[in-house]
Amino acid sequence: MAKTNPGRFFEDYTVGQTLHHAVPRTVTNGERALYHALYPARHALYSSDAFAQACGLPGSPIDDLAAFHVVFGKTVPDVSLNAVANLGYAEGRWLKPVYAGDTLRSVSEVIGLKQNSNGKTGVVYVRTRGLNQRDETVMEYVRWVMVRKRDLDAPAPETVVPELKKALAPTDLVVPDGLDFSAYDFALAGEPHRWDDYAVGETIDHVDGVTVEEAEHMLATRLWQNTAKVHFDLTFRPDGRLIYGGHVISMARALSFNGLANAQMVVGLNGGAHANPCFAGDTIKAWTEVLDKADTTAPGVGALRLRLVATKGGAPFELRDPAGKYRSDVLLDLDYWALMPV
Amino acid sequence: MAKTNPGRFFEDYTVGQTLHHAVPRTVTNGERALYHALYPARHALYSSDAFAQACGLPGSPIDDLAAFHVVFGKTVPDVSLNAVANLGYAEGRWLKPVYAGDTLRSVSEVIGLKQNSNGKTGVVYVRTRGLNQRDETVMEYVRWVMVRKRDLDAPAPETVVPELKKALAPTDLVVPDGLDFSAYDFALAGEPHRWDDYAVGETIDHVDGVTVEEAEHMLATRLWQNTAKVHFDLTFRPDGRLIYGGHVISMARALSFNGLANAQMVVGLNGGAHANPCFAGDTIKAWTEVLDKADTTAPGVGALRLRLVATKGGAPFELRDPAGKYRSDVLLDLDYWALMPV
Amino acid sequence: MAKTNPGRFFEDYTVGQTLHHAVPRTVTNGERALYHALYPARHALYSSDAFAQACGLPGSPIDDLAAFHVVFGKTVPDVSLNAVANLGYAEGRWLKPVYAGDTLRSVSEVIGLKQNSNGKTGVVYVRTRGLNQRDETVMEYVRWVMVRKRDLDAPAPETVVPELKKALAPTDLVVPDGLDFSAYDFALAGEPHRWDDYAVGETIDHVDGVTVEEAEHMLATRLWQNTAKVHFDLTFRPDGRLIYGGHVISMARALSFNGLANAQMVVGLNGGAHANPCFAGDTIKAWTEVLDKADTTAPGVGALRLRLVATKGGAPFELRDPAGKYRSDVLLDLDYWALMPV
Structure with a gap:
């Protein structure tokens, strides 16, 4: 049995399937500092504990986009290793700030599938959630990617295209x-x-x-x-x-x-x-x-x-x-x- | 109203003016580790908590120059965005070690102004202090920069050149x-x-x-x-x-x-x-x-x-x-x- | 007296000599995050406190190889500054996981010496131990390097070549x-x-x-x-x-x-x-x-x-x-x- 991960192909997904993504990650002040070294990030709430506390938070969170990257990164081996293109995002929400010391993992549900007319690829829609060590969802988003088929003769799945909001409502x-x-x-x-x-x-x-x-x-x-x-x-x-x-x-x-x-x-x-x-x-x-x-x-x-x-x-x-x-x-x-x- | 920061020009400074620089920063072990990755820093007091404790400190501080950079960095949008040249430093003193978890902010006072004879630029002298979350001054220094005028017709301010020590005395x-x-x-x-x-x-x-x-x-x-x-x-x-x-x-x-x-x-x-x-x-x-x-x-x-x-x-x-x-x-x-x- | 370190030459080593390497280092979550930025490291035990705790450890350790690098790095000024070649490693053992907050130092014992027939270089064998702030050995290994002589007329030491295991036994x-x-x-x-x-x-x-x-x-x-x-x-x-x-x-x-x-x-x-x-x-x-x-x-x-x-x-x-x-x-x-x- 080959030991390395070949990634999933289009025919490996079914609507309703849950993907428990691997490699949970404890984020710390180390990741926080690196974010500030990699990007010219200066929003005060993410730079200063004192500023964040004056805004009612317990301390300065990890940048929201850093939290997104950690959650997203875990999905790559299961979702986009054989992807031809990253097609879109929708309905992304940050639900809880992430703080140094939190451990994040990611879970995705397959919510849509559509084989392309060329028969070689298909579109996979997943709703991904990032969870912390208390199993609270810290963020969620929908992403769809075009994925290759391994076996061009594999039958096309029933087409399911999820209805996604063009934009989140303020509520x-x-x-x-x-x-x-x-x-x-x-x-x-x-x-x-x-x-x-x-x-x-x-x-x-x-x-x-x-x-x-x-x-x-x-x-x-x-x-x-x-x-x-x-x-x-x-x-x-x-x-x-x-x-x-x-x-x-x-x-x-x-x-x-x-x-x-x-x-x-x-x-x-x-x-x-x-x-x-x-x-x-x-x-x-x-x-x-x-x-x-x-x-x-x-x-x-x-x-x-x-x-x-x-x-x-x-x-x-x-x-x-x-x-x-x-x-x-x-x-x-x-x-x-x-x-x-x- | 334009939303981006155009920086201050020479005629925007007055002697005695206080500049409260933006974006306070909590420094952590993340910044500490990055300092050791970016520079071949090996002074033991900044490398080892145990060594620093044996020298009477509560732990290993953030490198003194890292503290300087954090304090200095905050002044750039207010002092040197339209600077032509960084002319000098004087009377810099480190007053308190900075430790992981401290939050730093910077405040500068304009202590001198001198328009250049070309009428296009002038020299601005500021004394900058870095303060921690307890409002203790952790360091201070004087810096002077040559700054462009926005409006060449703006009147020259009264020349004030501060007397600065050639070198700090041991005391x-x-x-x-x-x-x-x-x-x-x-x-x-x-x-x-x-x-x-x-x-x-x-x-x-x-x-x-x-x-x-x-x-x-x-x-x-x-x-x-x-x-x-x-x-x-x-x-x-x-x-x-x-x-x-x-x-x-x-x-x-x-x-x-x-x-x-x-x-x-x-x-x-x-x-x-x-x-x-x-x-x-x-x-x-x-x-x-x-x-x-x-x-x-x-x-x-x-x-x-x-x-x-x-x-x-x-x-x-x-x-x-x-x-x-x-x-x-x-x-x-x-x-x-x-x-x-x- | 020259102040900079010229490093040790072959004739400066004697069998049985103990080298106390300089610059102890407190490793933190900063080093941990940098390790994950520098290498595509994904082993879950080193990525997640929760995963490590589920495996019976108090938290996620610093990567074993990061601990090795910290211990090894300290030996360079004393062992390999004048080395021509790094010849081998043996009998390396990790004895205690290293956690954020631990302070490491390194000590080596010279366990072998063999002048080369050209009379210009010799092989130095050292057994290096990394110790934490409780003086517990966290890892140890043997390394041998070819080192230049400063004085080609210095007499050759008695040849001592340590017996080293080809591989550690499981026990x-x-x-x-x-x-x-x-x-x-x-x-x-x-x-x-x-x-x-x-x-x-x-x-x-x-x-x-x-x-x-x-x-x-x-x-x-x-x-x-x-x-x-x-x-x-x-x-x-x-x-x-x-x-x-x-x-x-x-x-x-x-x-x-x-x-x-x-x-x-x-x-x-x-x-x-x-x-x-x-x-x-x-x-x-x-x-x-x-x-x-x-x-x-x-x-x-x-x-x-x-x-x-x-x-x-x-x-x-x-x-x-x-x-x-x-x-x-x-x-x-x-x-x-x-x-x-x-």
């Missing part, structure tokens, strides 16, 4: 217990702009840029125990190691501090597309469009729905070409909800 | 509470040379060298939340990302272990010049000249005033050309006080 | 107190293969590969406070910085997760050869041959003796050329014992 968002922005310190946070100051349709060029290096994206991707070959093995990808899409997400989110310093917590992921591949040597920049605004019931806390776009060149605010396709210098188009002081 | 130095080198373990520390063994005028070639890489200096600079564009964005600096001067300081100090293994704690910064820019691919080496010696009142603890020079080539002990200018291969000329067992 | 292995694999969770660990499923003579191609970068191997090597010049200074090694052999060991061991996910703990090092140098740009792959199997007295715990080979190309399972020499693409040939659920 879907979970504000962490105790969060209170009523005594929020804007000077310490770095910008005076509050929820009231942002208008739907407003766009922000985040100005800063980072030219990415091989060593950095590999350190990051390994830290999340994401083992996809394409990120690490130049003999497997002689045209260049493909940078993990999550590295671009974290880089863009960190760059968005400049203009969105008070968009402290990420609580919802409405959708996202990795529009073009990113390679070492690319310079990542970011811009944001305000898509929506909503109240929350937490004191002083509002929600902003934001489109975060990462590019590797080109002018800000240009997303698609005349034919409606993503421009070639767009890396990421992400739609998320963040919490901000009103 | 200015603060020895950490409890520090006691009377039972110091020279074998564990790595060298037998004590304070008595160093003579004023003595020079030491630290022998070792490190060829620096882009990924490393960016990891370091981000870790300290220093956001200056020149360090990260190759499209902004097509001739090469400029390496943060503090990276050179830490590298040179770590290299100086070989010959100064017992110069355990940095307690005073008398001055410093970044003589030439450093880029990835440069090989940093270091040499030291003993400038002065002083007693302290702490048991077994002496102070050495040291000139630490970092180079990227050339022979050791050569600092200036016949015209009195720094040689082109000199990167750093730093003047500091360190504590050492007598 | 030499120390199973950590409390280790119990009887309720081992194979799903969380990532593979179903248990000790019973491995046969002596079986070979496993670990499939995955990592193309290594300068920044990564330097971060790793510095983290272990290994100061050998050849790893850092391109002006000293203009043909390329030589990658620390331990970096290759850790990379190969981490890659071996794919096929040996349940070979959780490394407890014995029978021998090892760094067959060829490794440089940045090489793509490291790994394969394993099962050499032996043994029971232990701990509940549910078996031992596997494994040959782990790292390559930088070529087909798996090819180790030597027709003349019996290591093939040019073989980097490492390591012989170790690991503990696995039966």
Whole structure:
């Protein structure tokens, strides 16, 4: 019996199947510091215990996106080892902050399957949950990927395409217990702009840029125990190691501090597309469009729905070409909800 | 209203102004470990809790220069975003060791202003203090930078040039509470040379060298939340990302272990010049000249005033050309006080 | 008196001599996180406190190889600064897991000396022990290196060549107190293969590969406070910085997760050869041959003796050329014992 993991192929999935992903991980202040070394992350709630405590939390959590990466990384050997493409995300929610010392594991349920007409691949939809050591769900999201068939003669499964929300409603968002922005310190946070100051349709060029290096994206991707070959093995990808899409997400989110310093917590992921591949040597920049605004019931806390776009060149605010396709210098188009002081 | 930070220009400063810098930071064992990965740091007091406890401290502090970088990094968006040059440091003092779990923030006071005769720039002097979560000042230093004017027609402020000490007097130095080198373990520390063994005028070639890489200096600079564009964005600096001067300081100090293994704690910064820019691919080496010696009142603890020079080539002990200018291969000329067992 | 460390030369060693190596180190969750960023390490016992506790340990230890690197790194200034070659390892045993917060130091005894017939170099054998803050030995190993003479006229010492075991016997292995694999969770660990499923003579191609970068191997090597010049200074090694052999060991061991996910703990090092140098740009792959199997007295715990080979190309399972020499693409040939659920 071959001992190495060949990954699952399209015909290995059935709707309703539960995948218990391997290798639980205790996240610590070590991961926290590395996140700050890998990305220009400066949101004060994730930088300072004292600031987080003044906002009603027990301490500074692990960055929401770091929690996402840890949960996501575990799914790779079971979901995307034989994937041809990562097609989309939906209904992502952060339900509990993750703190140093927490141990995370991931569980996915297969919620949809659709064989492609070419008979060679199919789309697999999974809803993934990250759980902590108390079996509390800390986050969940839906992801769909195109996966190869091992046996082209395997029969096509019944097509099940889940109905997914185009965007989470404000009432879907979970504000962490105790969060209170009523005594929020804007000077310490770095910008005076509050929820009231942002208008739907407003766009922000985040100005800063980072030219990415091989060593950095590999350190990051390994830290999340994401083992996809394409990120690490130049003999497997002689045209260049493909940078993990999550590295671009974290880089863009960190760059968005400049203009969105008070968009402290990420609580919802409405959708996202990795529009073009990113390679070492690319310079990542970011811009944001305000898509929506909503109240929350937490004191002083509002929600902003934001489109975060990462590019590797080109002018800000240009997303698609005349034919409606993503421009070639767009890396990421992400739609998320963040919490901000009103 | 533009949401991103344009930085302050020369006419935005007034003498007496207090700048509360943003983004407090809780430093942890994660930052501690990263410091040891980024620099060949081996001073035993910063490597081992047991060694530090045997020297009268509660545990191993965060490296003094790491504390400096954290405090310094916060000032960049307010002080040096529109700076043309970092001109100097003076009167730097470490007042309390920083331990894992401490949260640091920075506050600066504008103590001097002098418009340049070209009318386009001016020199801004700030005294910066780093404070911990108990509002204790952990370190302070004066720094002056040349900053661009936004509006060339803005009137010149009254010239105020602060009187700064050429060097701290031994009585200015603060020895950490409890520090006691009377039972110091020279074998564990790595060298037998004590304070008595160093003579004023003595020079030491630290022998070792490190060829620096882009990924490393960016990891370091981000870790300290220093956001200056020149360090990260190759499209902004097509001739090469400029390496943060503090990276050179830490590298040179770590290299100086070989010959100064017992110069355990940095307690005073008398001055410093970044003589030439450093880029990835440069090989940093270091040499030291003993400038002065002083007693302290702490048991077994002496102070050495040291000139630490970092180079990227050339022979050791050569600092200036016949015209009195720094040689082109000199990167750093730093003047500091360190504590050492007598 | 020159202050920098010239290292020991062959004539500076005598059999029976004890070397107390400098710079003790407190290892923390920071080192733990960095290990996971530097290597694709996924063994669950080192990733999750909860998993380790379910196996009878108080928490997740620092990776066994990280403990080895910390202990080894301290010996470099005293043993291998003037070494021409690292010739071998033997009788390596891990005696106690190392946990975050432990402080390690290293002590070596010179157990053998043999001047080479050329009169210019000699072989030095040392038995090194790593001790924690309670003076418990956490690991020990024998290593022999070829060291230059300073003075070619120095008389040759009496030849003493220690008798070393070709391999540790199963009864030499120390199973950590409390280790119990009887309720081992194979799903969380990532593979179903248990000790019973491995046969002596079986070979496993670990499939995955990592193309290594300068920044990564330097971060790793510095983290272990290994100061050998050849790893850092391109002006000293203009043909390329030589990658620390331990970096290759850790990379190969981490890659071996794919096929040996349940070979959780490394407890014995029978021998090892760094067959060829490794440089940045090489793509490291790994394969394993099962050499032996043994029971232990701990509940549910078996031992596997494994040959782990790292390559930088070529087909798996090819180790030597027709003349019996290591093939040019073989980097490492390591012989170790690991503990696995039966």
